[in-house]
Amino acid sequence: MTSFGSGLRTLSIATVATMALALSLAFFYAPLDADQGFVQKIFYLHVPLAIVALLGFVAGGVFAVLHLRSGDSRWDAYSYVSIHMSVIFGVAVLVTGSIWAKASWGHWWVWDEPTLVSFLIVFLMYATYYPFRYAIEDRERQARYASVFAITAGAFVPLNFMAVRMAESLVHPRVFATANGGLPGEMMLTFLVSLAAMGLLWTTLVKFELTAKSASGQLKRLRRALDAPAPDGTSRVAPEVS
Amino acid sequence: MTPSAAAFRAILGKDLRTELRTLQSLPAMALFAVTTFVIFRFALDRTALSGSLASGVLWATLLFAAILGINRLFVAEREEGGFDAIRLAPIDRTALFAAKAAALLVYLLVLEAIVVPVFAIFFLDSAAALPPLLLVLALADLGFAATGTLISSMAVHSRARDLLAPLVLLPLVVPLMIAATGASEPLLEMGGPSYERFGTWLGVLGLYDLIFLLVGYAVFDFLLED
Numbered sequence: 001m002t003s004f005g006s007g008l009r010t011l012s013i014a015t016v017a018t019m020a021l022a023l024s025l026a027f028f029y030a031p032l033d034a035d036q037g038f039v040q041k042i043f044y045l046h047v048p049l050a051i052v053a054l055l056g057f058v059a060g061g062v063f064a065v066l067h068l069r070s071g072d073s074r075w076d077a078y079s080y081v082s083i084h085m086s087v088i089f090g091v092a093v094l095v096t097g098s099i100w101a102k103a104s105w106g107h108w109w110v111w112d113e114p115t116l117v118s119f120l121i122v123f124l125m126y127a128t129y130y131p132f133r134y135a136i137e138d139r140e141r142q143a144r145y146a147s148v149f150a151i152t153a154g155a156f157v158p159l160n161f162m163a164v165r166m167a168e169s170l171v172h173p174r175v176f177a178t179a180n181g182g183l184p185g186e187m188m189l190t191f192l193v194s195l196a197a198m199g200l201l202w203t204t205l206v207k208f209e210l211t212a213k214s215a216s217g218q219l220k221r222l223r224r225a226l227d228a229p230a231p232d233g234t235s236r237v238a239p240e241v242s
Numbered sequence: 243m244t245p246s247a248a249a250f251r252a253i254l255g256k257d258l259r260t261e262l263r264t265l266q267s268l269p270a271m272a273l274f275a276v277t278t279f280v281i282f283r284f285a286l287d288r289t290a291l292s293g294s295l296a297s298g299v300l301w302a303t304l305l306f307a308a309i310l311g312i313n314r315l316f317v318a319e320r321e322e323g324g325f326d327a328i329r330l331a332p333i334d335r336t337a338l339f340a341a342k343a344a345a346l347l348v349y350l351l352v353l354e355a356i357v358v359p360v361f362a363i364f365f366l367d368s369a370a371a372l373p374p375l376l377l378v379l380a381l382a383d384l385g386f387a388a389t390g391t392l393i394s395s396m397a398v399h400s401r402a403r404d405l406l407a408p409l410v411l412l413p414l415v416v417p418l419m420i421a422a423t424g425a426s427e428p429l430l431e432m433g434g435p436s437y438e439r440f441g442t443w444l445g446v447l448g449l450y451d452l453i454f455l456l457v458g459y460a461v462f463d464f465l466l467e468d
Contacts, residue, residue: 121416125413125414128410131405135402136400145399149396152454152457155457160417163416163421163446167420
């Protein structure tokens, strides 16, 4: 049995500090965008969120491969929590993206921005992870099938981004050039700090969830050892962490 | 013949023979598709379709008809203990994946052989688009067969199997649908087929097929373990 709780305090403090630094840089250091003004600051929230969420989905797929190869249910728990956290981040990505679209293009949703549309489809794909997983009763089978889902969805992500981008008949003007050259130094620095802060936030939240799951798993085992029935309303859905 | 190839042939033959004798899936799929065309005729209030509207109606209908078949793909295996038999048999499990995907591919090709001419009679003013459309249909069917078999084999073991397969499958086939409609749209254009970006879209379809056949091949073993 391992404890997931170790290092959690340090990690939390680092996250809060980096997040505070990122936000102060975004508001006080980074220059105002000449074209969009203050609204462009949401870029420091939206883009790091999206990158971290996508990386989290990838991580979920990698953990799933490890789970299938080793049969160790711990990797399944990692995969589950990664995808779970990334779906939550995904909601934030869609909301912030929608706000940004309203502010800069005047509509809450634009279909000709391929990155946004691709992200929506990826989000919808991963949102089916929950009904899929919880519809399978046998715990061991549930873990295996969830891993297969995570791998399949992982293969789907790049393909989907490619197909959506190709479906774009007119090329929408990119607000930010993807090459580093398009971003002034101060903006780039702020962006990188924000990215680091988001990454830390994701890691901390994943660790918190794993710790909570492992604690409730231990509690369940202790209850079983004492022959006390679990109270109603305990979650049967999440993977057990040992 | 290697044992795997023999198993593949046996399972595929069994499936096609069962379907031929019971006619459980295909007539339902075809009937569903034709009725959906009629519904589209009134929902869109058009008697003739072309371009993106035609390709959208065709592909949406085919997708939902395919899901009917995908839902039923493994039902017999589950109910009659076919999964246990495969597990006991000294054969490569991926033979089951290959055979089931092949069976689904045959279903879809037969379905389209019935339904696409009906679509042309209902809505198109010439049949000139049909020969190049065959290529798009075949490649898209291969993709449906790969993802459909994979998802169906998992969904059949769940509590909500009829619900789950379409739920997971729909987002998964979005890239396939983008490419298939993208390739079909210029083919179904008013003044006869044009081939704008035809090759590119066929390439995307081929890539999709390749990736998900490989994924299915790689992970299918884990789905049968017990």
